Amino acid sequence: MHAASEPAHPPAAEPSRRRLMRALLYGHGVDRAAKAKARLGLAIAMFALGYGVIATRLIMFAAAPESHLTRRAGADAVATARPDILDRNGDILATDVRMPSLFAEPYRIIDIDDAVEHLTAVMPDLEVAELRERLSSKRRFAWLKREITPQQRAAIHRLGLPGIGFMTENKRVYPNGVAGAHVIGHVDIDNQGIAGIEKWLDRSGLADLHMAGLATDRLQKPVELSIDLRVQHALRDELVKARVKYKAKASAGLVLDPRSGEVIAMVSVPDYDANNPREALDPTRINRLTTGVFEMGSTFKALTLGMALDSGKISLRDSFDARGPLQYGKFAIHDFHPQNRILTVPEVFTYSSNIGTARMALKLGVEHHKAFLRKMGQLDRLRTELPESAEPLVPRNWSELNTVTIAFGHGLSVAPLQAMMALGALMNGGYLIPPTFRKRSQQEAMAIATRVVKPETSEKMRYLMRLNVEKGTATKAEVGGYYVGGKTGTAEKVVAGRYSKTKVLTSFTAVLPADQPRYIVLIMLDEPQPIPETHGYATSGWNAVPVGGAVIARIAPLLGLEPRFDLPSSDNLILASLRESR
Amino acid sequence: MMRLLNICVIAALVAAAVYVYRIKFESTRQAERVSKLRMEIRREHDMIAALRAEWSKLDTPARIQDLATRHLALKPLDPRQFDRLDRLPERPPDLVPPGTADPIGVLIAKPEVMDMATAIVSAPPAESVPVPRPKAKR
Numbered sequence: 231m232h233a234a235s236e237p238a239h240p241p242a243a244e245p246s247r248r249r250l251m252r253a254l255l256y257g258h259g260v261d262r263a264a265k266a267k268a269r270l271g272l273a274i275a276m277f278a279l280g281y282g283v284i285a286t287r288l289i290m291f292a293a294a295p296e297s298h299l300t301r302r303a304g305a306d307a308v309a310t311a312r313p314d315i316l317d318r319n320g321d322i323l324a325t326d327v328r329m330p331s332l333f334a335e336p337y338r339i340i341d342i343d344d345a346v347e348h349l350t351a352v353m354p355d356l357e358v359a360e361l362r363e364r365l366s367s368k369r370r371f372a373w374l375k376r377e378i379t380p381q382q383r384a385a386i387h388r389l390g391l392p393g394i395g396f397m398t399e400n401k402r403v404y405p406n407g408v409a410g411a412h413v414i415g416h417v418d419i420d421n422q423g424i425a426g427i428e429k430w431l432d433r434s435g436l437a438d439l440h441m442a443g444l445a446t447d448r449l450q451k452p453v454e455l456s457i458d459l460r461v462q463h464a465l466r467d468e469l470v471k472a473r474v475k476y477k478a479k480a481s482a483g484l485v486l487d488p489r490s491g492e493v494i495a496m497v498s499v500p501d502y503d504a505n506n507p508r509e510a511l512d513p514t515r516i517n518r519l520t521t522g523v524f525e526m527g528s529t530f531k532a533l534t535l536g537m538a539l540d541s542g543k544i545s546l547r548d549s550f551d552a553r554g555p556l557q558y559g560k561f562a563i564h565d566f567h568p569q570n571r572i573l574t575v576p577e578v579f580t581y582s583s584n585i586g587t588a589r590m591a592l593k594l595g596v597e598h599h600k601a602f603l604r605k606m607g608q609l610d611r612l613r614t615e616l617p618e619s620a621e622p623l624v625p626r627n628w629s630e631l632n633t634v635t636i637a638f639g640h641g642l643s644v645a646p647l648q649a650m651m652a653l654g655a656l657m658n659g660g661y662l663i664p665p666t667f668r669k670r671s672q673q674e675a676m677a678i679a680t681r682v683v684k685p686e687t688s689e690k691m692r693y694l695m696r697l698n699v700e701k702g703t704a705t706k707a708e709v710g711g712y713y714v715g716g717k718t719g720t721a722e723k724v725v726a727g728r729y730s731k732t733k734v735l736t737s738f739t740a741v742l743p744a745d746q747p748r749y750i751v752l753i754m755l756d757e758p759q760p761i762p763e764t765h766g767y768a769t770s771g772w773n774a775v776p777v778g779g780a781v782i783a784r785i786a787p788l789l790g791l792e793p794r795f796d797l798p799s800s801d802n803l804i805l806a807s808l809r810e811s812r
Numbered sequence: 813m814m815r816l817l818n819i820c821v822i823a824a825l826v827a828a829a830v831y832v833y834r835i836k837f838e839s840t841r842q843a844e845r846v847s848k849l850r851m852e853i854r855r856e857h858d859m860i861a862a863l864r865a866e867w868s869k870l871d872t873p874a875r876i877q878d879l880a881t882r883h884l885a886l887k888p889l890d891p892r893q894f895d896r897l898d899r900l901p902e903r904p905p906d907l908v909p910p911g912t913a914d915p916i917g918v919l920i921a922k923p924e925v926m927d928m929a930t931a932i933v934s935a936p937p938a939e940s941v942p943v944p945r946p947k948a949k950r
Contacts, residue, residue: 322868328858398858405869463873711891784888793891 311400312421312431313450315414317459318494318669323414324404324428324504326421329377330396332386336367338393345391352385353378377401402428404504409463412517413455413496413616413667416507425510427455427667430615454669456492461485464784466497469753472777473499476758476768482518483781484647484752488654488741490675491663493647494749494789496520518754521618523643527721528582528770529739530639530649535579535694536656537602538590540687549574550586558634563588566720566769567703579694580702582718584638591637592630599633605682606652607662608644615667620645639721640729646737650752653739655682656691657747689808696744696800703771707740707779711793712786715744715800716778718770723757733757736770738778745803748791753778 315324339345342365350356356375364372376399378386383396402417415426423429431453465483473481485494498518502509509515516522538544552573556563567581578586591599603609611621623643625632635641647665655662661679695715698704704716719737722729736758740751753774764772786793797803869875880886907925908915919925 321871322864325861325865325868327862327865403865403869405865406872406874409872409874460873463877467874467877709891783891786891787889787894792896793894795892 311450312402312417312423312428314452315427316452316454317410317457317462318455318492319458319460320454321459322405323410323455323457323459324402326400327403328398329401330380330383330398331376332374332378332383333395333397334365334372334374335393335395336365336369336372339365340392342366345394348389348391349374349386349394352389353382406459406463407503407505408501409459409466410457410496411501411504411510412498412519413457413493414504415616416504416510418507424507425618426616427453429617433617455667456487456490456494456669457496457667458485458494458788460788461785462495462497464788465495465781466499466501468777468781468784469497469499472753472755472773476755476761476764476773478755478758478773480514480518480756481777482646482752482754482756484519484650484750485785486650486654486665486750486752488658488663488747488750490670490672491651491654491665491679492670492675493665493667495785496647496667517616517618518756519646519752520612520614520616521620521645523620523623523645524735524754525640525643525721525724526646526649526737527639527719527735529653529717529719529737530636530642531579531582531587531719532656532691532695532717532739533603533606533608533649533652534587534591534637535575536683536687536691537599538575538594539690540602540683541594541598543594544575544590546575546690546693550578550583550589552578552583552585556585556588556634558588558631561631561634563634563638576694576697579717580698582703587637588634591633596628596630596633599636600628603636603642605662606655607664608642608648608652612645612648612651612664614647614665622648639719646752646754650739650750653741654750656688657695657741657750659685659688686808689804692741692744692747693800693804693808695741696804699740699744700800704738704740704775704778706771706775707738707782709742709779709783709786711795712782712791713743713745713794713797714740714779714782715742716740716775718775720769732768734768736768736774738770738774740778740782742782742786742791743794744800745797749785749789751778751782751785753781 311326312324314322314326317323334345342362345365346358346362349361350358353375361374364374374394378396386394387396400421402421404411404414404416411426413426415423415428415430417428418424423432465485469481469483472478480499482498484496486492487494496517496519498516500512500515502512502515518524539546549572552565552568553570555565563584565581565583565585567583569577569581569583573581573583573586575586575590577583578590600609609622609624611619613619622645625636625641632641651662651665654665660681660683661676662682663675663679692715695717696713697715698718699708699714699716703718707714707716717739719735719739721735721737722731723733723735724730725733735754735756737752737754740753741747742749742751755774755777758768758773760766760768760772907922908918912918
């Protein structure tokens with residue numbers, strides 16, 4: 231070893247040739263030993279770096295094991311998973327089922343004839359020519375058949391054909407088919423919601439999960455709806471029967487809980503099978519309760535009465551002149567059941583007097599009427615979870631004539647669900663609660679409720695509703711034990727700009743039990759025809775009301791309502807409690 | 813001395829290699845088992861979902877109603893057919909004390925029961941059979 235104290239200049243004894251070589255190789259004035267040492271250090275550093283990289287990679291592999299396995303499981307589900315949709319009792323309304331699908335990688339297939347022969351032996355419904363064409367194509371991937379059975383899958387697996395594989399896909403199924411299709415909605419071929427609650431699910435974040443590829447797990451939290459499947463079915467069954475019986479164009483029904491705003495059942499016939507969404511494109515199959523707007527007819531008189539009683543200017547003891555038609559400009563307002571005398575306020579309601587309600591609204595004035603209807607949510611679009619909703623048709627220049635006609639339900643078209651929301655407020659003690667299709671408790675409902683009328687007004691309205699079943703236009707809806715209250719409505723439809731006498735929309739709104747309301751039931755029949763049983767009438771009392779009675783008799787036991795047979799009449803029960811509280 | 817140390821080190825190296833290999837092999841096997849179990853769980857989940865879907869399809873109210881109207885003589889419930897449990901009438905007191913060896917013999921021995929029986933037999937057939945009430949006991 232050379233010492234560090236070696237002179238910087240080489241000894242002169244060195245031959246000149248060697249000195250030249252050294253100068254070329256190492257440069258002048260450099261110590262050879264120090265240089266070798268530095269090079270050695272560099273080599274050690276390089277090797278250490280190399281081994282370090284290898285070691286870190288090894289640690290990384292060890293720390294994140296089998297990452298390749300999880301990736302394979304995730305890639306398996308092509309169509310994205312969706313959460314189950316359950317009804318309020320936990321019955322399945324929509325769920326995902328995994329279906330194997332058969333695919334081929336044509337470039338890997340060795341003997342096409344052999345593959346075709348074997349595959350058609352297992353699945354005779356495969357088209358031979360098409361299969362051969364797909365297998366001999368140059369593509370890297372080809373679907374052979376979507377959604378095969380597990381038995382077929384096992385049989386094909388046993389054939390052991392190279393280049394043939396399976397991929398499991400999520401398929402949305404609706405076990406109940408038509409029941410609740412309008413509420414649940416449906417999905418497209420890629421499992422994306424395109425209507426009803428399914429679309430709402432996508433809007434409220436599921437679509438983003440799908441985009442990120444995270445929604446492949448089927449253990450997503452199920453969505454609970456407010457719908458009761460049994461009630462939904464019973465309502466639909468009765469409405470289908472009613473539509474046939476009265477030869478109506480359509481029928482629709484709604485069951486609403488006025489205390490929580492939950493929609494228990496919603497049916498619009500004709501409807502469609504959610505498993506066959508192509509039927510939904512037919513415009514006659516729309517959901518009339520949210521997507522359609524209608525002039526509700528006499529059902530709207532309940533709102534006018536509610537407004538009148540709530541204003542404090544009109545009491546149940548007042549009376550209105552209905553001795554002759556109400557002349558308004560060139561229009562004359564007639565009554566359907568003319569009494570031609572002075573009617574008290576309860577009589578105006580039970581005889582469904584157009585003249586009486588019109589006079590009531592006129593007494594309070596246009597602005598009051600307008601403000602009340604706005605407060606009750608009748609002039610703005612009602613938004614629920616369902617993406618399908620319709621804007622009410624409100625007259626642009628609201629004159630006194632509009633107030634006169636709207637008082638008895640003509641001239642303002644609203645979605646029936648919207649009208650029921652307002653009626654619910656008149657029944658439940660005065661709280662306007664936006665309806666929902668998801669499960670909601672009363673506390674949650676009260677948190678978003680707004681008080682719109684006084685509790686006494688609600689009590690008086692319940693008395694009038696009950697009175698109408700006891701001795702008014704809705705006597706056919708009386709179901710023993712449930713203390714039903716109700717209001718009928720027969721609206722003439724506008725045909726070519728005029729009100730038609732033969733084409734009507736009949737409706738019946740019921741509240742049960744009237745003394746402590748639990749449910750509101752709406753029945754609507756679109757263009758029912760007179761039949762021998764109705765003695766040539768097509769008004770609500772002859773068709774919608776008996777249907778309502780049948781529906782109530784059927785659903786009340788399902789809803790767990792306790793029948794009470796020893797209740798006194800509405801005069802003695804509801805009105806008396808009202809007097810006591812004063 | 814140095815040689816012995818070298819041999820020891822080599823032996824330790826070989827042992828360590830064997831041990832590491834075994835651990836590695838075992839872990840691979842376990843990983844395979846985990847993924848297999850995971851696959852099985854997934855398959856079971858899918859199966860449960862499929863069966864649940866099938867069940868709810870068979871359990872559809874429309875189908876049950878169809879089957880019931882076709883095969884059963886049952887009718888929809890009438891509100892008069894159910895009542896509250898606390899409105900049930902009191903159970904009549906026992907004619908015979910419980911635990912009697914010969915209950916019929918005790919009944920026959922009671923004169924008021926025999927009177928009632930003859931009254932029922934001799935009476936014209938009524939719409940409903942009167943419930944024997946132990947009036948005489950009071």
